[in-house]
Ligand SMILES: NCCC[C@H](NC(=O)CCC(=O)O)C(=O)O
């Protein structure tokens with residue numbers, strides 16, 4: 016495996032889940048595997064979990080992880096070919112990524128979407144520039160379109176809580192937010208859940224349809240209470256409109272889950288990638304109650320990253 020940027024196949028997904036579960040039981044199982052190797056973690060946006068869990072994962076494999084907060088500590092990067100760099104950008108991605116490629120064995124990159132340029136965002140333009148010019152294996156720490164390490168951790172968490180059920184009912188529900196938020200987590204969660212064979216229902220206000228390349232095979236249900244019936248896992252996420260790109264079309268607080276939403280899904284577990292805005296996206300009642308898997312998901316981020324780095328090391 017050279018790149019980890021999206022869901023590839025159920026077989027690879029399961030292999031990574033199994034490896035992650037083995038590392039969770041014995042984090043230092045492959046302590047010698049990464050000796051003498053370096054992973055560069057490049058952040059163009061903020062992070063808590065991804066930053067720390069990836070460093071712990073590398074350390075567990077005996078690898079060195081270096082973090083560069085490019086948005087704050089690096090030179091402003093020019094992404095476009097042929098640009099005359101007489102404005103704010105200082106260094107071209109060709110030069111910077113080439114250098115990083117010579118310093119590291121693996122590059123891991125976080126590059127959020129603009130939410131203004133749909134075409135560039137949809138092709139993961141910035142992310143692609145790093146892949147093109149670094150020439151080394153690349154791991155996504157959340158791109159414009161996807162957050163695969165989060166999704167892998169989510170699938171590990173679902174498998175750990177299946178209680179004998181082969182095909183769980185998984186619901187992805189939109190929750191309110193005050194900001195325009197990327198589609199990456201929702202896209203990726205849908206892509207991985209469908210890919211791993213779950214029965215997926217997606218519920219959101221009208222106008223919040225995700226791109227169908229991520230949701231093909233899912234049931235789209237605009238009535239949230241109907242969607243939640245008999246749900247085993249309920250994944251809460253805000254995202255901005257995709258068709259009316261990057262717009263906020265709804266802030267209706269009735270979409271925020273409380274205990275009352277679970278009258279027809281008593282067994283339902285609740286998931287969120289974090290960070291979560293309490294009592295806006297998701298109620299204290301749910302987050303602090305026994306349905307919540309959010310801390311377990313965050314813990315599994317370590318083992319998801321460890322499995323991916325290990326697989327790339329070969
Ligand atoms: N990496 C996990 C989520 C990152 C990002 N959340 C945010 O930007 C939240 C910002 C805020 O709440 O102000 C997202 O949803 O894609």
Ligand SMILES: NC(=O)OP(=O)(O)O
Nearest residue numbers: 062063064065288289
């Ligand atoms: N879930 C997640 O990716 O968290 P961070 O943005 O804090 O890394």
